[in-house]
Amino acid sequence: VNKTKKKKKKSGAFSLNPVLFFFFLYVAIIYPQDPVLLMGSNLTASCWVHPDLGVHASSLFWTLNGQQLPTSLYRVLSPTNLSVTLAGLNASRQTSGDNLVCHNHKGHILAGSCLYVGMPPEKPVNLTCWSRNTKDLTCSWAPGGRGETNISTQYTLKYKLRWYGKEKECEDYTHTQPYSCSITRDLHLFTPYEIWVEASNQLGRATSDVITLDILDVVTTDPPSGVTVSRVGQLEDQLSVRWEAPPALKDFLFQAKYQIRYRLEDSQDWKVMDDVGNQTSCRLAGLRPGTVYFVQVRCNPVGIYGSRKAGIWSEWSHPTAASTPHSERLMSGSCDSKSSGDSNSTLRRELKQFFGWVRKHAYGCSSMSMKLYDQWRVLMQKSHKARNQDPKRKRRGQRRGEKEVGRVWRRW
Numbered sequence: 132v133n134k135t136k137k138k139k140k141k142s143g144a145f146s147l148n149p150v151l152f153f154f155f156l157y158v159a160i161i162y163p164q165d166p167v168l169l170m171g172s173n174l175t176a177s178c179w180v181h182p183d184l185g186v187h188a189s190s191l192f193w194t195l196n197g198q199q200l201p202t203s204l205y206r207v208l209s210p211t212n213l214s215v216t217l218a219g220l221n222a223s224r225q226t227s228g229d230n231l232v233c234h235n236h237k238g239h240i241l242a243g244s245c246l247y248v249g250m251p252p253e254k255p256v257n258l259t260c261w262s263r264n265t266k267d268l269t270c271s272w273a274p275g276g277r278g279e280t281n282i283s284t285q286y287t288l289k290y291k292l293r294w295y296g297k298e299k300e301c302e303d304y305t306h307t308q309p310y311s312c313s314i315t316r317d318l319h320l321f322t323p324y325e326i327w328v329e330a331s332n333q334l335g336r337a338t339s340d341v342i343t344l345d346i347l348d349v350v351t352t353d354p355p356s357g358v359t360v361s362r363v364g365q366l367e368d369q370l371s372v373r374w375e376a377p378p379a380l381k382d383f384l385f386q387a388k389y390q391i392r393y394r395l396e397d398s399q400d401w402k403v404m405d406d407v408g409n410q411t412s413c414r415l416a417g418l419r420p421g422t423v424y425f426v427q428v429r430c431n432p433v434g435i436y437g438s439r440k441a442g443i444w445s446e447w448s449h450p451t452a453a454s455t456p457h458s459e460r461l462m463s464g465s466c467d468s469k470s471s472g473d474s475n476s477t478l479r480r481e482l483k484q485f486f487g488w489v490r491k492h493a494y495g496c497s498s499m500s501m502k503l504y505d506q507w508r509v510l511m512q513k514s515h516k517a518r519n520q521d522p523k524r525k526r527r528g529q530r531r532g533e534k535e536v537g538r539v540w541r542r543w
Contacts, residue, residue, distance in 0.1 A: 158184050159241035161233055167247040167282070167333040170222050177214045178233035178242060188213040190236040195246075196229050220248045222281035249281030251335030255310075255328040258339050261443050262346045264353070264379040265435075268318060270301070271311035272328050272339060284332040288312040293323040293343060320346055347435050351443035352377040355389065355411075355428045360453035367420035367456045373412045374428045377445070385435040385442075389428055391415070392447070396423035421457035425450040 159180040168174060178193070180186050188207045193200040193215045206214045213233070223229050228245030235241055253275030260270040270288055274280075288301035301312035324346070328339040357375040372391060387409050392401040407413050418424065427447040435442065 159233060161231065161242045161244040163244070165228065165245045165247070168220055169334065170220065170248055170250055170281070172220050172248070173216065173218045174220060174246070175214055175216045176231060176244065177208065177212050180211050180241060182211055186235055186241075191241070192234050192236075194230075194232045194234065196224065220246070222250075223248045226281070226283040228282075247282045247333060249332070249334065252280055252284050252330035252332055252337045253277075254337045255286065255330050255339040258326065258328055258342055260326060260342070260344060261349045261351050262318075263351060264377075265318070265320065265346060265350055267313050267315045268324070268346055268349075269306060269311060269313040270326060270328075271306075271308050273310060274330065275337065275339075280332055280334075282332050282334070284330055286310060287329045287331075288314075288326070289329060290314065290324050290326045292319060293325050296325075318346060345438070347438045348440040349443060350380075350432050350435050350438075352380050352430055352432050352445050354445045354448040355430050356448070358426070358428050358448045358451045360424070360426045360451045362453065362456060363414065365456050367458045368416060368418045370415045370418060370424060370426070370453055370455060371412070372415060372426055372428070374448070376411060377430055377432070380432055380435075385432045388431040388433050388442075389413075390431075390444070391426065391428050393424050393426045395419070396425065396452070401427075418455050420455050423452055423454045425452050427451070 159178060162177050162179065166174065166176075178188075178191055180188065180191070187210055191213045192202070193205070193213075195217075200215055200217075204215050204217065206216070208214055215231075223246065228247045230243060231246050232243045233241045255272045256275050257273045258270060259272070260268055262268050272286070272288075274284075274286075289298060290296075290301065291298045301314050303313040303315055304311070306313050322345065323343050325341050325343055327341045330337045330339075355374040355377060357373075359373050361371050361373075363369040363371050374389075376387060389407040389409065389411070391404040391407055391413055393404075393415060394401045404413070404415075415424070415426075427450055429447045430445045432442040
């Protein structure tokens, strides 16, 4: 100890107890000041008052977040020093810390300290990145473990080019999605990136796994534009959907895929069609007559500039509504007599069989199937008209309908 003192004197260094130093500036202090502690830790804090204040330590009291602490936790260490011991500290109620305050006998605040009680961060997980029309690279992640550390934790997205890049930090954390950041400058195509996330707070730090990706493999785009939904003549169970390819990728080489989903006006359950392919029109079949449907379309830009990885689906387009025509049979309110039903039962069975086959194979957007389906609908309408004619014309219409069904079936 003596050698240390001699060295300090020779070097001109000056040492002062932190409590004595604060006494030059304040009438009282709490020590330790703003400690950072693990959950479950114990803490003994002291409130030192200036001797000139003329206040005895026994007249002081403590509060934590505005609540007075029991005197059983106090200990008078000297006429100017009152301590308090807190055991098994709970997590901080707010990331800015809990307020531990020393008061005089009148309740006036003499000094205060912030307690930061929490956990070190765990390894961030689920790091995922995507590029909007190759104009940026946005990544999102999730905190590891329970996520909540109860004290302020900072997340930093870092990246570099795989083979020759310098480590950089993402700067744009203004994305609407929490735990995300967008890289918007100096992007490189055809070059893999290494990307990771670092989490840090006053109790420690943790680093996520490093992911490697090429921007062209994670491209997503805007939803298809110009979506229109219209009726298909008077076919009461069909709607035609048309849309335009995303304009932002018109100069890129890629093979787009599209999906359609639709639902009834009074339902929240969407039915998705996955087999639309790369065409920009489709027909929905097997719908309810006289019903309003909401339709949405989205796009997947597959294989941009020869990328072998599947793209990322865009968001869905805004819902577009249209209604199917009312069924003529439902609108007329008439029903077939038993005798007329018996006379054309063979034709009905064949039509039912044909309709079942068409419904099975026309789901989606196959043009050949839809043509057959249209022909079937025309035959149904002819058969319906024939039932309302006089007996001779009715039988001739039925025979013509049977022959027509046979020709269509043989052609298929």
